Amino acid sequence: xxxxxxxxxxxxxxxxxxxxxxxxxxxxxxxxxxxxxxxxxxxxxxxxxxxxxxxxxxxxxxxxxxxxxxxxxxxxxxxxxxxxxxxxxxxxxxxxxxxxxxxxxxxxxxxxxxxxxxxxxxxxxxxxxxxxxxxxxxxxxxxxxxxxxxxxxxxxxxxxxxxxxxxxxxxxxxxxxxxxxxxxxxxxxxxxxxxxxxxxxxxxxxxxxxxxxxxxxxxxxxxxxxxxxxxxxxxxxxxxxxxxxxxxxxx
Amino acid sequence: xxxxxxxxxxxxxxxxxxxxxxxxxxxxxxxxxxxxxxxxxxxxxxxxxxxxxxxxxxxxxxxxxxxxxxxxxxxxxxxxxxxxxxxxxxxxxxxxxxxxxxxxxxxxxxxxxxxxxxxxxxxxxxxxxxxxxxxxxxxxxxxxxxxxxxxxxxxxxxxxxxxxxxxxxxxxxxxxxxxxx
Numbered sequence: 001x002x003x004x005x006x007x008x009x010x011x012x013x014x015x016x017x018x019x020x021x022x023x024x025x026x027x028x029x030x031x032x033x034x035x036x037x038x039x040x041x042x043x044x045x046x047x048x049x050x051x052x053x054x055x056x057x058x059x060x061x062x063x064x065x066x067x068x069x070x071x072x073x074x075x076x077x078x079x080x081x082x083x084x085x086x087x088x089x090x091x092x093x094x095x096x097x098x099x100x101x102x103x104x105x106x107x108x109x110x111x112x113x114x115x116x117x118x119x120x121x122x123x124x125x126x127x128x129x130x131x132x133x134x135x136x137x138x139x140x141x142x143x144x145x146x147x148x149x150x151x152x153x154x155x156x157x158x159x160x161x162x163x164x165x166x167x168x169x170x171x172x173x174x175x176x177x178x179x180x181x182x183x184x185x186x187x188x189x190x191x192x193x194x195x196x197x198x199x200x201x202x203x204x205x206x207x208x209x210x211x212x213x214x215x216x217x218x219x220x221x222x223x224x225x226x227x228x229x230x231x232x233x234x235x236x237x238x239x240x241x242x243x244x245x246x247x248x249x250x251x
Numbered sequence: 252x253x254x255x256x257x258x259x260x261x262x263x264x265x266x267x268x269x270x271x272x273x274x275x276x277x278x279x280x281x282x283x284x285x286x287x288x289x290x291x292x293x294x295x296x297x298x299x300x301x302x303x304x305x306x307x308x309x310x311x312x313x314x315x316x317x318x319x320x321x322x323x324x325x326x327x328x329x330x331x332x333x334x335x336x337x338x339x340x341x342x343x344x345x346x347x348x349x350x351x352x353x354x355x356x357x358x359x360x361x362x363x364x365x366x367x368x369x370x371x372x373x374x375x376x377x378x379x380x381x382x383x384x385x386x387x388x389x390x391x392x393x394x395x396x397x398x399x400x401x402x403x404x405x406x407x408x409x410x411x412x413x414x415x416x417x418x419x420x421x422x423x424x425x426x427x428x429x430x431x432x
Binding site for chain 1 (some may be wrong): 272273276277282283354355358359362373374376377378382383398399401402405406408409412
């Protein structure tokens with residue numbers, strides 16, 4: 001009986017099956033013998049194991065917002081008609097409520113005027129099914145612009161048109177805007193962290209090139225505020241986002 | 252007792268939600284698309300649960316529905332890889348994130364560059380630990396096809412990862428360029 005394979009007869013499929021523990025006992029033992037005999041085979045097996053480990057480690061985590069006990073929508077005809085009736089009732093109720101609210105008390109959300117009117121343009125283009133992405137680019141060292149932006153973003157995230165999270169926001173800081181990060185107050189830092197933890201559709205990004213230069217010159221900002229990530233190059237990111245159809249708003 | 256009347260079976264289908272989400276994410280779907288696909292899969296599974304022949308095969312059956320929903324989506328939409336080609340680096344906890352998170356991001360990006368067929372086999376075997384037999388059932392292909400696709404996928408992945416690593420090392424060792432006026 002053959003106790004091992006010839007080195008030339010060992011196919012990649014066989015090695016993969018060995019790594020995945022898919023061979024029967026006889027083949028498994030034969031391949032164990034083969035790898036002892038031929039270091040090159042042993043090396044190939046090690047590489048395959050490494051790849052398997054890497055892929056396994058890249059598995060996504062369970063989504064935190066999933067409640068497995070929640071029943072999904074069953075799309076039966078009966079349920080659809082019930083849902084439709086319910087929706088009509090809810091719609092009528094909502095209209096009545098909004099009308100009353102508008103009559104008794106002004107609706108701040110509807111009346112809010114964005115400091116950056118481009119946001120309004122983007123929102124007007126947005127319908128219920130559509131999705132949109134905005135990159136806000138801060139490259140001026142002006143704290144008032146930053147404050148206006150934060151207020152706009154907070155409003156944008158509670159705007160009825162973006163309630164179903166059909167919007168993704170990136171706040172990119174680079175160039176002359178970077179020193180702003182060094183002067184952020186406690187209030188700003190808390191706000192950034194709050195936005196970052198409460199809304200998964202917003203990212204705060206910093207240009208690595210500018211940051212490196214800033215650190216070299218000033219020895220400051222050795223640690224970025226929590227919730228901020230780096231991009232290798234802001235212009236490259238902007239170019240990419242524009243190519244991907246993102247709305248670009250310069251602050 | 253008919254399977255469709257089994258409340259426990261319904262619960263088992265619903266309990267698969269997080270896993271379906273993870274699988275769809277590993278195929279490169281955005282979180283929104285994952286939600287849609289998983290929702291579609293669960294609704295189909297619950298509606299057609301009477302068609303399930305063996306209770307033990309529930310998991311494979313549901314993931315097969317997910318595969319079909321994803322295939323249908325790809326056919327209906329011009330497929331653009333939703334994986335972000337622009338790497339974002341988390342600078343907090345640098346020691347850990349540089350090594351671990353960057354590697355994970357790189358591997359995910361590399362998996363995103365594989366063909367859809369290869370990616371599905373690879374993720375089902377390596378991330379979900381399904382046997383070749385089960386993957387063959389889920390994807391409705393022969394075991395031989397699973398083996399060859401997996402083999403090609405790992406070879407391709409190794410090549411992509413080596414390319415990315417080589418490029419990264421080259422960038423790190425390059426000296427800074429200064430423009431002299």
